[in-house]
Structure formats: structure tokens, C-alpha cells
Amino acid sequence: MKRRGFVKLCAGAVAGITASPQILARDNQQYRRYERVSLVDPHSHDMINVSLLEVGETYLFHYPYVSTPCFLINLGRPVQSGVQLKTHDGQRYRWQGGAGPQRSIVAFSAICAHKMSHPAPTVSFINYRHDEVRFRNSKDAVEQRSGVIYCCSERSVYDPASGGRVLGGPAPQPLAAIELDYDAAGDHIYATGTIGGEMFERYFSSFHDRLVLQLGRTDIDRAMTDSTELMRLSDYTSNQINCEA
Numbered sequence: 638m639k640r641r642g643f644v645k646l647c648a649g650a651v652a653g654i655t656a657s658p659q660i661l662a663r664d665n666q667q668y669r670r671y672e673r674v675s676l677v678d679p680h681s682h683d684m685i686n687v688s689l690l691e692v693g694e695t696y697l698f699h700y701p702y703v704s705t706p707c708f709l710i711n712l713g714r715p716v717q718s719g720v721q722l723k724t725h726d727g728q729r730y731r732w733q734g735g736a737g738p739q740r741s742i743v744a745f746s747a748i749c750a751h752k753m754s755h756p757a758p759t760v761s762f763i764n765y766r767h768d769e770v771r772f773r774n775s776k777d778a779v780e781q782r783s784g785v786i787y788c789c790s791e792r793s794v795y796d797p798a799s800g801g802r803v804l805g806g807p808a809p810q811p812l813a814a815i816e817l818d819y820d821a822a823g824d825h826i827y828a829t830g831t832i833g834g835e836m837f838e839r840y841f842s843s844f845h846d847r848l849v850l851q852l853g854r855t856d857i858d859r860a861m862t863d864s865t866e867l868m869r870l871s872d873y874t875s876n877q878i879n880c881e882a
């Protein structure tokens with residue numbers, strides 16, 4: 638993929654999208670549309686049934702590139718759209734909210750917005766914590782709440798029910814959100830794009846050699862097409878590091 642940096646402004650429908658994201662205008666803001674990719678079972682390769690996703694479980698898939706991990710979580714309660722957020726360079730955007738039959742399914746890039754800690758097969762310092770956990774909030778006070786994404790590298794904490802906004806720690810912006818499209822007729826779900834502060838270019842350059850070894854391929858920045866496997870984080874990584882304040 639040689640032309641990832643190519644950007645085309647467009648307000649209408651787009652056909653023939655390849656590896657390069659296209660920045661689309663929507664509600665006076667921009668989001669990046671990548672390939673529309675279905676989430677499938679890693680063993681049968683059947684499309685997953687969204688209604689069977691367990692509440693509070695952390696699922697992992699790779700999108701929009703073969704090496705970029707994302708979290709998918711069923712929060713167990715409807716999550717409304719309309720949360721206004723801002724990237725570290727001041728770009729404002731509005732998160733789409735939850736997807737699925739209960740609007741409870743959310744997905745985010747699992748690359749921490751601080752120094753890009755991310756899940757790997759050997760270890761994951763960034764994890765979803767469905768049960769109550771203590772952390773230091775943005776006022777450096779100890780707070781306790783459930784349902785947070787906690788990066789134990791330097792203790793950035795994000796709220797997946799509010800578009801991945803930062804609750805505490807050094808992260809300068811929310812996690813980039815993955816746009817989901819729910820097919821109610823089939824009870825299937827697709828990843829379609831991202832909104833928020835992507836860090837993929839820095840991620841590829843910072844972790845290039847390790848990712849090549851890990852994946853056994855050199856095209857770590859190849860776009861996902863057609864489908865991507867959805868698995869439990871516990872099946873992907875052998876060691877989840879959990880911490881609290």
C-alpha cells in the first residue's frame with residue numbers, strides 16, 4: 638500500500654475504496670472510510686451473530702490494517718451517539734455511539750493514545766475492565782468506576798461509553814473510534830471506518846520490525862478486506878496486565 642497518504646475530500650457515496658482511507662464529510666465533520674469488513678468467527682469463518690456477544694467480554698479484531706488491533710465490547714446497555722470529542726490537534730468530532738440491537742456494541746483502536754501500547758500475543762498492557770477499578774482521574778484524584786479501558790503502561794484510562802474519551806492519565810486524546818454498521822436482518826456487524834485521532838503511521842514506523850516478526854509478513858500496513866477475525870482478547874494474548882490506583 639503505497640498511497641495511504643492520498644486523501645480525497647468527498648461528501649457523497651464512494652465506490653471502489655482500496656487501501657487508502659477516504660475522508661468523508663458528515664455532519665460538518667470528517668471521518669475516514671476504509672473497506673467495509675465483516676467480523677467473523679476465527680474457526681468457522683462464519684459471520685458472527687452480534688446477539689451472542691457476551692456483555693463485558695473484551696473482543697479483539699484487526700482493522701483497518703492487518704496489524705492494527707481494535708477492541709470490541711458489548712457494554713450491556715445502550716450507548717447514545719452525540720458525544721463531542723476533540724483530537725490533540727484540536728479537531729472536533731462526534732462519536733456515533735453504540736451499534737447492534739441494543740446499541741451497546743462499541744469498538745476502538747486498541748493502540749493507546751499516549752505511547753501506543755497495544756495488545757500483542759505475548760502481553761497486553763491495555764485492557765477493558767468491566768468490573769469496578771480504581772484509577773487517578775484528570776484531577777489526579779482516585780476515582781472508582783466500572784467499564785473503562787485501562788492502559789497500565791503509564792495509566793491512561795478511557796471511557797468506552799463516551800467515545801473513548803480520556804478519564805485520566807497522560808493520553809492527549811481519546812482512542813480512535815471504529816465505525817460499525819449493524820445488519821439487523823442477519824444480526825451481523827461490519828467495520829467501516831474510523832473517527833478521531835488515528836496513530837497508524839507512527840505505529841507502523843515505531844513497531845515495524847516487531848510486527849513483521851509477529852505477523853510473519855512484511856506488508857504490515859496492508860488494508861483489511863472482506864472480513865476480519867473476531868476473538869476474545871484472552872485467546873489472543875497470553876498475559877493481560879491489569880493494574881489500578
Ligand code: FES
Pocket residue numbers: 749750751752753754788789790791792793806807808
Ligand atoms: S502507552 Fe498507554 S498510558 Fe502510556
